[in-house]
Amino acid sequence: SQTIHQWPATLVQPVGSPLSLECTVEGTSNPNLYWYRQAAGRGLQLLFYSVGIGQISSEVPQNLSASRPQDRQFILSSKKLLLSDSGFYLCAWSPPWVNTEAFFGQGTRLTVV
Amino acid sequence: GESVGLHLPTLSVQEGDNSIINCAYSNSASDYFIWYKQESGKGPQFIIDIRSNMDKRQGQRVTVLLNKTVKHLSLQIAATQPGDSAVYFCAETGGTGFQKLVFGTGTRLLVSP
Numbered sequence: 001s002q003t004i005h006q007w008p009a010t011l012v013q014p015v016g017s018p019l020s021l022e023c024t025v026e027g028t029s030n031p032n033l034y035w036y037r038q039a040a041g042r043g044l045q046l047l048f049y050s051v052g053i054g055q056i057s058s059e060v061p062q063n064l065s066a067s068r069p070q071d072r073q074f075i076l077s078s079k080k081l082l083l084s085d086s087g088f089y090l091c092a093w094s095p096p097w098v099n100t101e102a103f104f105g106q107g108t109r110l111t112v113v
Numbered sequence: 114g115e116s117v118g119l120h121l122p123t124l125s126v127q128e129g130d131n132s133i134i135n136c137a138y139s140n141s142a143s144d145y146f147i148w149y150k151q152e153s154g155k156g157p158q159f160i161i162d163i164r165s166n167m168d169k170r171q172g173q174r175v176t177v178l179l180n181k182t183v184k185h186l187s188l189q190i191a192a193t194q195p196g197d198s199a200v201y202f203c204a205e206t207g208g209t210g211f212q213k214l215v216f217g218t219g220t221r222l223l224v225s226p
Contacts, residue, residue, distance in 0.1 A: 041121055104157050
């Protein structure tokens with residue numbers, strides 16, 4: 001069966017520090033991969049998605065970047081965090097070639113102080 | 114989408130009541146719709162889905178209704194329980210080729226004993 005792992009679960013980082021959140025998927029090949037952000041008490045905002053290795057689509061201009069160095073690995077990064085980067089970050093995957101549901105990781109709560 | 118900056122609307126019900134959560138979608142090309150449940154501090158979990166060739170689909174205690182004419186989706190929860198308290202999101206996708214999953218504004222469901 002397929003599983004998605006996202007870490008760390010919580011993170012407190014000072015303003016101006018770098019960020020690296022990692023997400024891996026097991027049990028499937030060539031998944032579509034997504035990074036979402038959710039501010040407290042609000043909806044899900046799609047940040048990045050990828051349909052293959054090295055392919056990244058950005059949905060909104062921001063202080064973040066994403067990379068997909070391996071088929072089932074998706075990384076969210078920042079060189080210098082801002083206070084406004086605080087939020088709940090969710091990684092998700094969906095099967096390739098078909099439009100179907102996405103499966104979410106447990107999320108990372110990032111607090112920038 | 115554009116609604117991610119808004120605070121979530123809240124639906125408050127008594128235990129045992131039936132709950133109806135509504136969602137409007139905007140893309141006429143969408144042909145696959147999903148309802149997710151998100152508990153506090155966790156990633157969204159799949160509840161039920163429906164394709165555009167159907168107008169109703171039932172699961173265990175949940176029913177999804179789709180009205181393509183007015184681009185409206187609803188989730189009905191029968192005999193609501195305190196464990197149903199969560200944020201509920203609708204999502205849509207569809208069309209040809211890869212189409213990202215687009216989330217609507219969530220609704221917070223509060224169930225009182």
